[in-house]
Amino acid sequence: MTTRRPWRYRRYWDQLIDLYGRLCYYCREEIATTIDHVIPNSYDFDDTIENLVPACAFCNQLASDKHFEDIEQKTQFILTRRSYKSSRRAICVDCYLPFWYRVHSPSLFLCAECYDRQYDTAKARKPQWLQWLVELRAADIIPEAHAVLRMHAHKFRSTDRIGKTNYLADAYDRYYRNLPENNG
Numbered sequence: 001m002t003t004r005r006p007w008r009y010r011r012y013w014d015q016l017i018d019l020y021g022r023l024c025y026y027c028r029e030e031i032a033t034t035i036d037h038v039i040p041n042s043y044d045f046d047d048t049i050e051n052l053v054p055a056c057a058f059c060n061q062l063a064s065d066k067h068f069e070d071i072e073q074k075t076q077f078i079l080t081r082r083s084y085k086s087s088r089r090a091i092c093v094d095c096y097l098p099f100w101y102r103v104h105s106p107s108l109f110l111c112a113e114c115y116d117r118q119y120d121t122a123k124a125r126k127p128q129w130l131q132w133l134v135e136l137r138a139a140d141i142i143p144e145a146h147a148v149l150r151m152h153a154h155k156f157r158s159t160d161r162i163g164k165t166n167y168l169a170d171a172y173d174r175y176y177r178n179l180p181e182n183n184g
Contacts, residue, residue: 009035009047016054026078030056030106031119038074040065058082058108095150096168097143098136104129114150145171
């Protein structure tokens with residue numbers, strides 16, 4: 001039987017946000033959604049506020065369980081890895097719309113529109129995103145069908161990929177049936 005690690009350090013969340021702000025301590029681009037141990041917990045089990053910073057999930061994952069001499073070295077490592085992994089193609093976990101990470105959305109997991117809905121931002125109004133939607137339509141990817149899935153994503157558990165995929169396929173079918181050339 002494995003014992004779960006206590007998550008006592010989460011009690012510092014509000015204080016960390018007051019100290020460092022809502023953006024990730026490392027990249028200063030994404031909204032912080034996790035707490036990172038500057039010196040990994042596995043090295044010294046230090047859950048004090050002095051060893052914690054708010055981080056986005058991506059930076060926290062990049063840092064992993066690596067040990068660094070100081071926080072500047074850790075920040076530099078993370079930023080180097082982020083730039084290496086920047087501009088990657090991704091598919092939104094909510095609506096399954098393809099997008100370019102860092103070009104269209106600061107999140108590797110959410111497209112600009114889902115990111116806006118989640119964090120009350122305006123990424124989907126940027127010219128790069130609007131042009132991307134035009135390019136998707138030209139490639140027969142229907143953003144409106146993905147918007148239908150986005151509106152109904154709450155009906156599915158996050159792990160229900162088959163249900164989401166079927167719902168998206170139905171939305172595509174409804175869209176194609178409602179095209180003027182199919183009704184005339």
